[in-house]
Amino acid sequence: MRHIEDLRKLLSARRPVAAAVVVTVAAGLVAGCGSGAATVGTATSGTAGACGAPLPSTAPGAAKGGVRITAAGPACAEYEVTNAGSVPSDVTAVFTVLSAAGGALDTVTQTVPAVAPGATVKGRIDLGRIGSAWPAGADPAARPGSGSGSGPGVKVTKVRSVPSAEAPQPAGPCPASGLRLYADDGDAAMGLRVMGLHLRNCGTSTVTVNGYPKLQLLDPEHRPIEGVRFLSGGAEIAAGTGADNPPQEIALKPGEGARSALVWRNTAQDGEPINATYARVRAFPDAAPVMIIPELDLGTTGRLGIGAWTREDGRP
Structure with a gap:
């Protein structure tokens, strides 16, 4: 019984440490949009967190070739890839990051492997990894994707796909x-x-x-x-x-x-x-x-x- 009591005390003493570790990890994930998600050049499946205001598919540059930007903000953008074909495919999308004035700042290439026929896979672009998409001091209301009506701060410019078996x-x-x-x-x-x-x-x-x-x-x-x-x-x-x-x-x-x-x-x-x-x-x-x-x-x-x-x- 004494051994059991000693074990309980030991576990009780370790709980706060474990809790602190969980809080630290959680804080790291929340600290930046895109943290723990795909880096530039890759994509992740599953549910992406909110990066900004949802975008209609009719927004300028929001959709092309089965790829659609679903939300965009100053720090990140979310998109989804739908395979309308009959075989699993590796889909590569090129996104253009836009300035507040609508000019091209940079491009990001994302590849989503093995998208099943009829499936939709979600991914995220971390704009913070390639530099700020909106210059410091720019009018927040004029930023693309801010709800000002100017469209998203990133657009789909090219989509290519190859059968996964032939990639x-x-x-x-x-x-x-x-x-x-x-x-x-x-x-x-x-x-x-x-x-x-x-x-x-x-x-x-x-x-x-x-x-x-x-x-x-x-x-x-x-x-x-x-x-x-x-x-x-x-x-x-x-x-x-x-x-x-x-x-x-x-x-x-x-x-x-x-x-x-x-x-x-x-x-x-x-x-x-x-x-x-x-x-x-x-x-x-x-x-x-x-x-x-x-x-x-x-x-x-x-x-x-x-x-x-x-x-x-x-x-x-």
Whole structure:
């Protein structure tokens, strides 16, 4: 019995400390809008806290492509993503943060992974992490999202989605295929565009590639685009792009990589320009597809040069 009484006293003595810890954690969560929520570049599911006045979907810039800003204030904004498609999708939204005068201050990119068909996922943008959206001393009544009628302090400017099963995975767990395939940011000069494709063997066995990656181009609604000429290499478009190496058989051991390149011009002459938002890429004919978002502005040329796979490290 004495041991039990000693244990009760010990627990009683620790309760205030535990309570103090809970209060400290709670205070940390309440201290800033967005604390404990998504950082810039990510999104969280579940219920987001109130960031400001609720916004109607008809507010300027509040909704686009299944993404809707539901509330906005000086410190943060809340949004929701709805997947109207038939497969789970990774949805990426670009938001533009606005000044009190309505000018663009910055952009925030949020990706919500694996949104189920018909599901709606909520997320939050912490504006405090990218600087104040409204200059110090600005008239509070003129701040966007303050209920002044000027609209939210952030708007949806671009929405892109890819099937989760085909999403590029440049980092994290190795895909079931054992291969990572992704595109880099590319380079542009005087209407010439060059974008790198990267392939890395993250599996446990050697994989052999030979020749050129296979591409299918898609429009913003994921519909196939016809009428594009796929060229072997980039020589017909421009010299010195690094996309003209001859095809060769490459055995990629675990950890090794290869690269290719896409080359095009956005020259516009007579005719309708061709714009391909997405490209479904296969490293070789029977490889698992990966959907990238190259935003190909092919102009009226309708040509895309594709480089053969070469070793990432330059070895033969």
